[in-house]
Amino acid sequence: MATAAAQHIARLVASRGTSAATASTRAAFAPARRHPSVRPGTRRVTTAVFVGDEGTAAAGDDNVDSDEVVTLKDVTRKLMDCRKRKAASNAVDLLVSLGRAGIEPDLLASTTCLGACVAAGKMDLALKVFEEVFEKKVVQPDEVVFTELIRGYLAADPPSWTRAMNTLDKMERFDVSPSSLSYNVLLAKCAADNELERAEDVVDRMADEGVEPDRFTMEAVKKRRSIRSYAKKVLML
Numbered sequence: 001m002a003t004a005a006a007q008h009i010a011r012l013v014a015s016r017g018t019s020a021a022t023a024s025t026r027a028a029f030a031p032a033r034r035h036p037s038v039r040p041g042t043r044r045v046t047t048a049v050f051v052g053d054e055g056t057a058a059a060g061d062d063n064v065d066s067d068e069v070v071t072l073k074d075v076t077r078k079l080m081d082c083r084k085r086k087a088a089s090n091a092v093d094l095l096v097s098l099g100r101a102g103i104e105p106d107l108l109a110s111t112t113c114l115g116a117c118v119a120a121g122k123m124d125l126a127l128k129v130f131e132e133v134f135e136k137k138v139v140q141p142d143e144v145v146f147t148e149l150i151r152g153y154l155a156a157d158p159p160s161w162t163r164a165m166n167t168l169d170k171m172e173r174f175d176v177s178p179s180s181l182s183y184n185v186l187l188a189k190c191a192a193d194n195e196l197e198r199a200e201d202v203v204d205r206m207a208d209e210g211v212e213p214d215r216f217t218m219e220a221v222k223k224r225r226s227i228r229s230y231a232k233k234v235l236m237l
């Protein structure tokens with residue numbers, strides 16, 4: 001399974017079509033060499049350093065060098081930093097380093113990588129992460145994965161509402177049921193753009209599907225009295 005994961009993740013990089021991507025793709029397919037001092041369950045690897053639009057991390061903190069032991073915990077920590085800095089290319093490099101080391105990525109690492117791509121506005125790369133990691137069942141997605149994609153679609157200019165709503169529908173194929181987590185993101189965008197009619201459609205869908213609002217639902221629409229009033233009436237808040 002780890003070999004399959006490495007192959008799927010390597011395609012993320014190859015899809016970008018750069019010479020550095022080619023180097024890292026080859027590295028991901030190559031067998032990992034065990035350093036004499038490496039403990040069981042960890043690996044030392046060499047992985048290519050990519051320079052994306054956002055550049056490399058200061059002091060190379062995000063990159064794995066030949067003298068570093070790769071662990072899922074450390075890579076996940078670096079992925080979280082990538083998300084904060086919107087460093088999409090570095091995040092993909094890190095996910096590739098796991099596959100290169102023969103370490104299976106988990107849900108947190110994979111979601112954080114996808115989130116870094118979304119935060120950077122690289123939806124094409126985010127969708128490639130989704131395809132290679134979640135569509136191909138390297139990792140089973142949860143609602144947070146889909147919510148990240150929805151955020152990305154709604155952050156576009158103009159917002160891609162069709163794709164956002166299609167993503168909501170797509171959850172069912174992965175045995176994921178949308179909750180208030182997803183709907184709150186939709187309602188917050190409606191409130192931000194003062195789209196009453198669209199907000200009513202979202203609230204109606206919540207009611208029809210029996211989705212229970214939470215304490216963040218009213219927070220999402222608090223700035224728009226008309227939307228807030230409709231949500232209170234239909235969802236009995």
